[in-house]
Every structure is written in C-alpha cells, then in structure tokens.
Amino acid sequence: MEIANLVLTLICVISFTCTHAKIGYFWHITDFHYDPLYTPQGDTRRHCRRADERGSSGHHRALGRFGDYSCDSSLELIESAARYMRTRHSENVEFVLWTGDIIAATYTGNEDTKYQAIRNMTELLSQTFSSHFVFPVLGHLDPAPSASLTNLWMHWLPLEAMQTFQNGGYYTIEQSYSKLRIVVLNTNLFSARESSSPPAKRQWDWLDGELEKATNNKDMVYIVGHAAPGSDSRYPYDTSPDANAKYLRTVRRHARIIAGQFFGHLHADTFRVIYDNDRPVSWALLAPSVSPHRDPGGSSNPGLRLYKFDTNNGKVLDYTQYYLDLAAANRNAGAAEWTAEYNLTQYYGLHEVSAVSLHNLADKLRIGTPHETNVFYKYLRAYNVRYESSDNCDGACAHQHFCAITCLEHLAYRQCVEAAASALAAAGESAPLVAPLVNVLLTLMGLVFLVV
Ligand SMILES: *[C@@H]1O[C@H](CO)[C@@H](O)[C@H](O)[C@H]1NC(C)=O
Numbered sequence: 204m205e206i207a208n209l210v211l212t213l214i215c216v217i218s219f220t221c222t223h224a225k226i227g228y229f230w231h232i233t234d235f236h237y238d239p240l241y242t243p244q245g246d247t248r249r250h251c252r253r254a255d256e257r258g259s260s261g262h263h264r265a266l267g268r269f270g271d272y273s274c275d276s277s278l279e280l281i282e283s284a285a286r287y288m289r290t291r292h293s294e295n296v297e298f299v300l301w302t303g304d305i306i307a308a309t310y311t312g313n314e315d316t317k318y319q320a321i322r323n324m325t326e327l328l329s330q331t332f333s334s335h336f337v338f339p340v341l342g343h344l345d346p347a348p349s350a351s352l353t354n355l356w357m358h359w360l361p362l363e364a365m366q367t368f369q370n371g372g373y374y375t376i377e378q379s380y381s382k383l384r385i386v387v388l389n390t391n392l393f394s395a396r397e398s399s400s401p402p403a404k405r406q407w408d409w410l411d412g413e414l415e416k417a418t419n420n421k422d423m424v425y426i427v428g429h430a431a432p433g434s435d436s437r438y439p440y441d442t443s444p445d446a447n448a449k450y451l452r453t454v455r456r457h458a459r460i461i462a463g464q465f466f467g468h469l470h471a472d473t474f475r476v477i478y479d480n481d482r483p484v485s486w487a488l489l490a491p492s493v494s495p496h497r498d499p500g501g502s503s504n505p506g507l508r509l510y511k512f513d514t515n516n517g518k519v520l521d522y523t524q525y526y527l528d529l530a531a532a533n534r535n536a537g538a539a540e541w542t543a544e545y546n547l548t549q550y551y552g553l554h555e556v557s558a559v560s561l562h563n564l565a566d567k568l569r570i571g572t573p574h575e576t577n578v579f580y581k582y583l584r585a586y587n588v589r590y591e592s593s594d595n596c597d598g599a600c601a602h603q604h605f606c607a608i609t610c611l612e613h614l615a616y617r618q619c620v621e622a623a624a625s626a627l628a629a630a631g632e633s634a635p636l637v638a639p640l641v642n643v644l645l646t647l648m649g650l651v652f653l654v655v
C-alpha cells in the first residue's frame with residue numbers, strides 16, 4: 204500500500220528478476236471509545252466526567268491521566284498508543300485495520316461534536332501513519348455511513364470503496380501487488396434490527412459477488428469487521444441468528460480463499476474456530492480494545508496488535524500483542540509504557556496460524572489435565588490483557604470460553620454451555636479454578652464430552 208511498495212513492484216515488474224519481499228506487517232487497532240469529556244478530576248459514577256456542582260460530594264477518588272478501568276478512553280491514552288505504534292516496524296507496515304467504536308458509548312455530544320471527535324481521531328491516525336492506508340470499519344457506536352464520513356476517510360479509500368462505503372458501510376480493497384483482497388464488512392447490518400433491511404440484503408449480495416470474484420482471480424481474502432460471529436458472555440450482542448448462520452455458511456463455502464478474519468468489539472483477546480462437519484476450516488482472531496474495560500467477569504488493559512504476514516498471499520504468520528498496564532501507567536504519572544505482551548505462535552507453542560492449529564489450541568482448553576489448566580490460565584491472562592484480578596473464572600466460566608471459541612452457531616453455543624452446566628451440577632459444585640478440585644471437575648467435564 205505504501206508508495207515505496209508500488210515503486211518496488213514497478214521495479215520488480217520491469218526487472219522480472221526480483222522476488223518481492225515477502226514479510227509484511229499490519230496493525231489491528233480497535234474500540235478506541237474516545238471520550239472527549241474524560242478528566243482525571245472526573246467521577247467514576249459519571250463516566251469519569253466532571254461532576255456537576257450539586258453532585259460533587261467528595262465521593263470520587265483522583266483518576267489517572269491515562270484512563271480508568273471503569274471508563275472509556277482519555278485522549279492521553281489514545282495519543283500514547285499512537286506514539287507507541289510509530290516506533291514499531293514503521294518501515295514494514297503495509298496497512299492498518301481500524302475496526303470501529305471510535306467514540307465512547309456514553310458520549311452525549313450532538314452529531315456535530317461526535318463528527319468532530321471522529322475527525323480528531325482520524326487526524327491522529329493520519330499523522331501516525333502518514334504514509335500508510337488505514338482501513339476504517341464501522342462499529343455499533345459509530346454513525347451510519349454518510350457523505351461526510353466518507354469524505355473524512357477519502358484519503359484512505361479508493362473511489363470504488365468510497366461508493367460502497369457511503370451507501371452501506373462496506374467495501375473491498377484490492378492490493379495491486381499481491382493476491383490479497385481485503386473485504387470490510389458493516390457488521391451493524393447483521394443486528395436483529397437491521398438484518399432484513401434492504402442495505403443488509405445488498406451487503407450479502409455484494410459479499411457473495413466479491414468472494415466469487417476472488418475465487419475466480421485466485422485471490423486470498425481477509426474479512427474484517429467490528430463484531431465477530433458467535434456468542435460471548437462478555438458482550439452479548441443482538442446479532443440476528445439468521446445473519447450469524449448465513450455468515451458462517453458463507454465462510455464455510457469460501458474457506459479455501461479466506462486467509463483470515465479480524466474483529467474487535469469484545470474488548471478481549473480471543474479467537475474463533477469455524478468448523479465444517481467437525482473439520483476446522485477457518486479462523487477469526489479478535490483483538491482487544493485500546494479502551495480499558497471493566498467487567499464483572501474480568502477487566503482488561505488497553506491493547507494494540509501487530510500482525511506479521513506473507514504479503515504475497517496474505518498468510519498470517521504471527522502477531523505481537525502489545526499492551527499498557529494502565530494501573531502502572533497512572534502510578535508512573537509521567538509515562539505510559541506500552542510493551543510487548545506476547546507473540547501468538549510462541550505463547551501457545553503453535554507451529555503455524557491455521558484453523559487446525561487453533562482448533563488444537565481450543566481443544567487444550569477443553570479437557571482438564573493439569574497441563575490444560577495451565578493453557579487455560581495463559582488464555583485467560585491474554586483474554587484480560589494481563590489485568591490482574593482475583594480470578595473468579597470457575598469451571599463453568601472456563602467452559603463458556605471453550606464454547607464461545609468453538610460453537611459459533613447460537614443454538615450450538617447454548618447447548619454447549621448448558622451441557623457444561625449440567626455436568627458441573629452433577630459433579631455437585633462449582634469450585635473456583637484455583638482450587639485443586641478444578642482438575643477433577645474439568646476431567647469430569649471432559650469425560651462427559653467424550654461420551655456425548
Ligand atoms: C478536536 O480537536 C480540536 C483541536 O485540537 C479541539 O479544539 C476540539 O475540542 C476537539 N474536539 C473533540 C470532540 O475531541
């Protein structure tokens with residue numbers, strides 16, 4: 204995508220001899236939840252905003268400059284993330300995926316100030332990635348597609364993409380120098396409210412057409428969107444069961460050319476495996492949010508993700524997950540020290556990033572040997588982006604994670620969760636995962652699942 208790459212491609216075409224440098228990187232950043240009203244003098248009961256005169260009764264503690272787990276992002280947090288990304292691999296970065304929810308859920312500004320806030324975030328990314336293309340994706344908190352939004356992002360989008368974006372919030376990017384096509388979906392059109400609307404139907408037709416075209420051209424495809432298919436206990440979302448099932452059928456049908464699916468929305472680091480008759484055929488990786496997150500089931504630190512891939516065919520080779528220990532950053536007052544959290548292949552000991560390898564990983568989260576419990580802890584630590592909590596993820600909770608990863612059909616997910624619940628009930632208790640009992644419980648669960 205960079206001009207340098209275009210030049211390199213031209214030189215390659217002219218000289219015939221050189222093989223294009225194969226390794227490239229792309230950022231996946233998501234869920235900024237920028238709150239222009241965040242202030243360290245704010246009140247956590249008021250989304251970390253200034254309390255009005257009457258309400259300020261000394262109930263609130265001083266908040267951090269870089270944000271608070273119970274609130275959306277401060278500007279300083281997002282600026283620190285942008286500064287950090289500039290220092291990493293900038294010369295090899297090919298593009299940036301920016302998967303939506305730009306503005307805080309509770310930001311009450313009018314349309315005009317929301318637009319201003321999005322413009323400010325766009326400018327920040329334009330400065331951060333001055334020679335790169337950022338591919339924006341609409342989240343459920345973002346405005347509906349419009350001419351003004353399209354104009355805001357026109358420096359990143361080719362003409363054809365601008366047209367479909369303006370009409371429906373989706374578009375495709377053909378990489379001129381490689382066999383990789385990026386397909387950006389508007390997953391808001393999968394919601395129960397929208398899923399039978401004319402725009403939703405147009406997106407399906409368009410998606411089928413793009414995947415057919417890619418098949419004929421022997422292109423590989425990245426599918427990019429805000430909300431992943433499937434279910435999750437963290438952020439129940441009203442994706443229509445029909446749209447969810449249809450999406451999964453589409454992925455199964457075209458699994459051979461889908462080199463990856465990338466989503467945000469959950470504010471958690473997790474993954475999904477898609478099966479076709481029990482055979483793992485495709486995967487989706489869900490990146491954690493830039494925004495901190497507080498949740499009864501486990502909070503999370505801010506995260507940024509840098510993928511490593513083969514630029515010729517899009518094959519994902521690895522990613523490095525970066526994060527900010529928010530509590531430490533606020534204690535340090537002066538500095539937000541973003542740092543590498545882990546590398547996917549090394550962390551889980553994967554030989555490659557594929558549906559089969561991720562299926563094997565998921566399988567280790569399922570059956571409860573002591574070794575598997577360790578893998579689950581690793582997974583949970585990543586899921587929460589190293590937020591240190593008094594882990595209250597019991598056996599049922601652990602199994603819910605397994606169900607969310609492997610059972611993407613809504614009904615299958617519910618059945619998976621219920622089966623675990625009754626297995627645990629049969630075992631008589633639901634001990635915290637830290638207790639030694641858990642191994643017994645998980646083994647029991649494993650046995651039950653082997654039998655079923
Ligand atoms: C956007 O940036 C301008 C210039 O820095 C600032 O005055 C304005 O308050 C910002 N607006 C929002 C909503 O962030």
Ligand SMILES: *[C@@H]1O[C@H](CO)[C@@H](O)[C@H](O)[C@H]1NC(C)=O
Pocket residue numbers: 511522523543545546549
């Ligand atoms: C993780 O991957 C990055 C990028 O490939 C590399 O620079 C770094 O050394 C790796 N870190 C670890 C801990 O392996």
